[in-house]
Amino acid sequence: MSDQGPQKLYQALKEKAVSLTGEKKEKTRVMIGTATCGVAAGALKIKDYFENEIKSKGLEAEVVEVGCIGHCYAEPMAVIDKPGFPPICYGYLDDGLVHRLVEDFLAGDDPSYEYALAALERNDVFPTFEDFPRGVYEHKLILKNCGYIDFRDINSYLAEDGYAGLARALTGKPGELLEEIKAANLRGRGGAGFPAGLKWEASLKSGVEEKYVICNADEGDPGAFMDRSILESDPHLVIEGMILCAYAIGAGKGYLYIRAEYPRAVGHVREAIDQAREKGLLGESILGTDFSFDLEIFQGSGAFVCGEATALVNSMEGNMGLPLSRPPRLAAKGFRGKPTVLNNVKTFAYVPLIVKNGVDWFKEIGTPDNPGTAVFSLVGKINNTGLVEVPMGTTLRQLIYDVGDGLPKDKPFKAVQIGGPSGGCLPESELDVPIDFDSLHEAGAIMGSGGLVVMDENDCMVSVARYFLEFTQHESCGKCTFCRLGTKHMLDILTGITEGRGDSNTLDLLEELAEDVRDGSLCNLGKTAPNPILTTLKYFRDEYKAHIEEGRCPALVCRDLILYYIEPPRCSKLCNVCVGSCPTEAIFTREDGLKEIDQEKCVKCDNCLKACPAEYDAVVKLSPPVLPPEKEKKAK
Amino acid sequence: MTKEISITIDDKTIKVKPGEKLLWAALDNNIYIPHLCGIRDEGRPSAGCRLCFVEIEGSRHPVTACSKVVEAGMMVRTRSPRVDRLVKTAFELILSDHNLKCGSCPANRKCALQKIAAERGLKLTRKRFKPLQRDFELDDSPDEFAFDRSRCVLCGQCVWADREEAKVGAIGFTRRGINRVVTTFEDLPLADSICTQCKLCVDACPVGALYYKKDAKK
Numbered sequence: 001m002s003d004q005g006p007q008k009l010y011q012a013l014k015e016k017a018v019s020l021t022g023e024k025k026e027k028t029r030v031m032i033g034t035a036t037c038g039v040a041a042g043a044l045k046i047k048d049y050f051e052n053e054i055k056s057k058g059l060e061a062e063v064v065e066v067g068c069i070g071h072c073y074a075e076p077m078a079v080i081d082k083p084g085f086p087p088i089c090y091g092y093l094d095d096g097l098v099h100r101l102v103e104d105f106l107a108g109d110d111p112s113y114e115y116a117l118a119a120l121e122r123n124d125v126f127p128t129f130e131d132f133p134r135g136v137y138e139h140k141l142i143l144k145n146c147g148y149i150d151f152r153d154i155n156s157y158l159a160e161d162g163y164a165g166l167a168r169a170l171t172g173k174p175g176e177l178l179e180e181i182k183a184a185n186l187r188g189r190g191g192a193g194f195p196a197g198l199k200w201e202a203s204l205k206s207g208v209e210e211k212y213v214i215c216n217a218d219e220g221d222p223g224a225f226m227d228r229s230i231l232e233s234d235p236h237l238v239i240e241g242m243i244l245c246a247y248a249i250g251a252g253k254g255y256l257y258i259r260a261e262y263p264r265a266v267g268h269v270r271e272a273i274d275q276a277r278e279k280g281l282l283g284e285s286i287l288g289t290d291f292s293f294d295l296e297i298f299q300g301s302g303a304f305v306c307g308e309a310t311a312l313v314n315s316m317e318g319n320m321g322l323p324l325s326r327p328p329r330l331a332a333k334g335f336r337g338k339p340t341v342l343n344n345v346k347t348f349a350y351v352p353l354i355v356k357n358g359v360d361w362f363k364e365i366g367t368p369d370n371p372g373t374a375v376f377s378l379v380g381k382i383n384n385t386g387l388v389e390v391p392m393g394t395t396l397r398q399l400i401y402d403v404g405d406g407l408p409k410d411k412p413f414k415a416v417q418i419g420g421p422s423g424g425c426l427p428e429s430e431l432d433v434p435i436d437f438d439s440l441h442e443a444g445a446i447m448g449s450g451g452l453v454v455m456d457e458n459d460c461m462v463s464v465a466r467y468f469l470e471f472t473q474h475e476s477c478g479k480c481t482f483c484r485l486g487t488k489h490m491l492d493i494l495t496g497i498t499e500g501r502g503d504s505n506t507l508d509l510l511e512e513l514a515e516d517v518r519d520g521s522l523c524n525l526g527k528t529a530p531n532p533i534l535t536t537l538k539y540f541r542d543e544y545k546a547h548i549e550e551g552r553c554p555a556l557v558c559r560d561l562i563l564y565y566i567e568p569p570r571c572s573k574l575c576n577v578c579v580g581s582c583p584t585e586a587i588f589t590r591e592d593g594l595k596e597i598d599q600e601k602c603v604k605c606d607n608c609l610k611a612c613p614a615e616y617d618a619v620v621k622l623s624p625p626v627l628p629p630e631k632e633k634k635a636k
Numbered sequence: 637m638t639k640e641i642s643i644t645i646d647d648k649t650i651k652v653k654p655g656e657k658l659l660w661a662a663l664d665n666n667i668y669i670p671h672l673c674g675i676r677d678e679g680r681p682s683a684g685c686r687l688c689f690v691e692i693e694g695s696r697h698p699v700t701a702c703s704k705v706v707e708a709g710m711m712v713r714t715r716s717p718r719v720d721r722l723v724k725t726a727f728e729l730i731l732s733d734h735n736l737k738c739g740s741c742p743a744n745r746k747c748a749l750q751k752i753a754a755e756r757g758l759k760l761t762r763k764r765f766k767p768l769q770r771d772f773e774l775d776d777s778p779d780e781f782a783f784d785r786s787r788c789v790l791c792g793q794c795v796w797a798d799r800e801e802a803k804v805g806a807i808g809f810t811r812r813g814i815n816r817v818v819t820t821f822e823d824l825p826l827a828d829s830i831c832t833q834c835k836l837c838v839d840a841c842p843v844g845a846l847y848y849k850k851d852a853k854k
Binding site: 303320324325326327473474475476477478479480481482484485486487488489492509512513516519520521522 | 725
């Protein structure tokens with residue numbers, strides 16, 4: 001085998017891919033974002049509209065599905081790439097808009113800029129996403145191709161220099177590749193930030209020849225969808241990363257552990273694996289070398305705890321998804337008792353880029369101890385929900401206000417939950433914390449897998465903690481005492497507080513128990529489950545106290561601590577809207593023609609508050625749930 | 637013959653077999669460490685009961701003795717404020733889900749929980765955590781023994797005895813989280829399952845959840 005063998009084979013593949021995709025680019029193409037998020041917003045219907053409109057007008061244009069473009073707030077979205085124009089992205093699509101775009105832009109030559117979000121390439125007429133405020137901060141590495149390439153077509157990835165890293169690495173020795181990943185200080189993106197290179201190296205120390213590479217795509221945090229989007233939009237990037245890892249450690253077999261709730265991701269990855277095999281990039285003798293490696297998909301059944309490494313492997317072996325005591329670590333004794341490297345989707349996704357562009361390139365991005373970027377799914381009370389990628393070291397404030405464009409209606413910021421149910425809630429005072437593994441850990445949150453939920457004054461911190469505990473308690477496997485019983489008691493205590501129950505000792509007990517569950521649990525699900533409690537107690541203790549001591553929910557969320565009340569001076573005799581909105585007939589018309597709520601019948605559904613016309617705005621929530629005294633008298 | 641190594645537990649230096657887990661090394665030398673789920677012959681311990689915490693010099697956090705392999709020169713403390721706090725909480729959590737009517741329990745005075753309480757000065761009452769209300773049906777279908785899940789602490793000793801010693805496989809853990817139980821396939825009464833009523837599980841139970849009917853107290 002000559003050292004140039006893989007490069008030569010690769011160049012041939014790439015040239016073919018470039019010419020094929022080049023041909024496609026000569027035609028007008030409509031690219032529709034059909035990752036799960038887009039589909040949920042109606043992208044498949046939009047695709048139909050485009051196809052029908054194009055057909056009925058007899059136009060020459062291809063409609064292509066692409067992955068997640070990352071601007072979820074504007075879904076469904078499409079990019080129109082017409083020769084002679086820069087590719088332009090349109091959002092908030094519906095049948096009317098599709099009709100107009102086809103008529104004016106595809107048939108005519110008017111790009112309807114008034115409906116365009118941004119162009120994808122620099123040009124003289126229309127701004128690009130980089131010109132958005134968020135573009136200043138965003139730095140797309142692993143999301144670069146997402147939403148821009150055809151995930152169905154490996155040529156689309158090859159044409160963008162895909163698999164170039166693999167071809168390069170195969171001309172060198174596995175040890176050199178390992179040294180590169182170590183030198184790049186790539187930290188695992190699954191949450192804890194353990195250096196990937198060290199993990200890979202550890203699997204070599206065992207001296208066992210048979211090894212496995214597993215990609216953890218068991219993304220289970222509520223509000224997190226980074227891994228899903230990458231797998232759906234750019235599956236080859238992850239596959240290439242896994243092949244590289246296998247080459248570095250000498251593994252022959254790998255698995256992608258994808259949860260079955262991600263059918264699109266499973267489908268896209270399956271197609272991608274087949275295509276990679278066809279091209280000789282996967283399977284026997286990869287790119288003509290004597291290195292062989294094959295991949296298979298394992299569909300997880302969706303238990304949150306199976307994101308924990310040992311539980312994941314347990315479930316792959318056909319056992320219950322329960323974590324095991326460590327050591328041994330997976331790198332020493334993992335799947336089928338063999339050394340196993342398990343990394344997150346995002347971790348593998350960085351590998352091809354590091355190999356292709358070099359260690360120095362990677363280390364220039366981010367901070368010295370946390371090189372590279374961080375991917376977040378921005379959700380909650382934030383204007384630009386979506387998938388963003390920013391360099392490590394960006395502050396939370398920049399992420400929320402500049403990239404995410406702040407909170408809707410300019411409401412004041414209250415807290416941000418980072419890292420899902422295992423993460424923590426940080427208040428305004430911590431917003432200047434730079435986003436990296438160590439700083440977030442210090443502040444009490446974790447990077448986690450990258451879910452980021454923004455909250456405003458209408459979110460009750462006790463309820464938020466309760467929500468996450470309900471999740472972890474439900475997802476506890478029940479194997480160890482602290483997690484099985486500790487999360488249950490913590491949840492019961494929190495539920496009590498949201499109902500106004502508790503005394504002066506309650507918060508101390510909750511805090512003690514939370515600390516013990518953190519220190520005593522068997523696996524990281526249990527160890528991190530108390531984080532939402534510990535951080536909200538640290539930063540929002542007064543809110544807990546208001547519930548217990550005053551029976552008051554400051555955010556007016558906890559149902560047992562609020563009542564609905566119609567303010568007579570604002571109510572109008574001429575309006576009956578609230579009466580009709582009430583499902584329990586609790587609202588009646590008083591003798592003076594104004595409306596009042598029968599508190600006995602009211603189920604606090606919030607309908608009347610939403611129904612009351614803005615010009616009156618007469619329905620209010622009161623906490624503690626006590627009627628104003630003089631009004632009470634009048635009512636009688 | 638592998639050469640024995642020395643470790644020190646609570647200022648007492650003992651010789652132990654290399655590769656031995658710390659919990660068994662201590663117990664063999666009459667040094668008590670609380671434990672429920674530990675099984676000597678189990679290769680990789682379940683480490684589920686979280687009672688056998690000890691401090692090891694050089695370790696930042698308390699570790700479970702059942703999963704820690706002895707190392708030459710290891711310095712171990714079975715008690716420390718941190719260890720005591722964790723053990724106390726774990727113990728109280730277990731009690732919050734355990735039928736505490738010791739007087740009417742066949743295991744009274746030979747119960748592992750009572751032993752832990754006595755050794756560590758812990759109370760067999762519920763102070764911090766409210767009892768979890770649960771309805772368990774008593775399975776008294778076998779001829780000579782019965783299974784009262786309200787006393788079960790999910791230590792897994794019976795499952796090990798059933799599978800590894802009796803080689804039957806009639807019982808196992810099912811369900812998740814707070815609903816985790818030891819039960820038969822399809823939750824059948826023991827007598828209707830493949831159970832051979834060999835009673836090894838009854839002998840293994842440390843808390844009187846599986847007990848001989850002749851020992852039952854009226």
